[in-house]
Amino acid sequence: MAVEIFWGSGSPFAWSVMLAMEVKGVPYTGHLLSFSDGDLKKPEFLAMNPRGKVPVVKDGDFTIAESNAILVWLEAKAPQPALFGSNPEDTGTIWRAVLEHAAYFQHHTHAISGAVFYKKMEEKAEEVKASAKAVGEELARYEAALEKGDWLVGSAMSAADLVAYPHFELFFRLAARPEVKAFGLGFDKGWDAYPALSAWRARIKALPGYDNTYPPHWKG
Numbered sequence: 426m427a428v429e430i431f432w433g434s435g436s437p438f439a440w441s442v443m444l445a446m447e448v449k450g451v452p453y454t455g456h457l458l459s460f461s462d463g464d465l466k467k468p469e470f471l472a473m474n475p476r477g478k479v480p481v482v483k484d485g486d487f488t489i490a491e492s493n494a495i496l497v498w499l500e501a502k503a504p505q506p507a508l509f510g511s512n513p514e515d516t517g518t519i520w521r522a523v524l525e526h527a528a529y530f531q532h533h534t535h536a537i538s539g540a541v542f543y544k545k546m547e548e549k550a551e552e553v554k555a556s557a558k559a560v561g562e563e564l565a566r567y568e569a570a571l572e573k574g575d576w577l578v579g580s581a582m583s584a585a586d587l588v589a590y591p592h593f594e595l596f597f598r599l600a601a602r603p604e605v606k607a608f609g610l611g612f613d614k615g616w617d618a619y620p621a622l623s624a625w626r627a628r629i630k631a632l633p634g635y636d637n638t639y640p641p642h643w644k645g
């Protein structure tokens with residue numbers, strides 16, 4: 426039986442997992458859930474993940490939530506191509522990049538996206554500006570890293586790339602909204618302000634199966 430993925434359109438965490446499935450060539454059946462219809466809070470979903478968050482993966486009787494945990498499970502199930510390195514040094518460095526992204530990038534973009542989606546930009550202006558500054562500093566780090574190599578860690582694509590990429594797409598999409606531009610957070614040029622990141626983005630977009638993972642509600 427194919428692996429089942431419960432996901433939501435535009436969830437960067439679910440997108441990372443789906444990209445990893447595609448890259449590893451693991452067949453999966455997707456179950457697209459609706460945030461607005463409350464699918465993630467229905468008893469049958471909460472039985473799989475009491476936190477009511479996507480992604481969740483089911484493989485027969487085994488169920489697992491948390492995107493990074495899913496990636497590690499997937500790596501053990503389908504080791505090639507390796508996403509967590511093939512020697513101790515690469516594995517440690519990839520994990521460092523994955524954890525740094527969670528610790529220093531995601532919660533800042535989360536603060537900004539929360540303010541945008543809940544229309545609280547004015548109310549949370551200080552927090553939004555502080556987070557935008559932190560995001561800018563982190564993007565400069567990523568740009569510098571990608572000026573030195575094609576991938577975030579070492580010479581091959583890894584979990585570090587697949588974890589970070591969807592969050593960048595989501596952030597630049599948010600930054601392009603008129604109400605965010607009006608706030609003058611400094612990201613009006615979007616990806617174009619980051620040539621090395623843009624070249625990396627093109628490499629990710631060229632991955633096999635990429636189109637199957639693109640958020641459907643962003644299309645067209």
Ligand SMILES: N[C@@H](CCC(=O)N[C@@H](CS)C(=O)NCC(=O)O)C(=O)O
Pocket residue numbers: 433435436437438439465477478479480490491492493
């Ligand atoms: N740490 C979790 C984060 C998952 C997460 O926050 N998912 C969001 C979508 S991007 C979600 O399901 N939110 C629904 C909610 O919190 O009600 C992971 O890595 O999987």
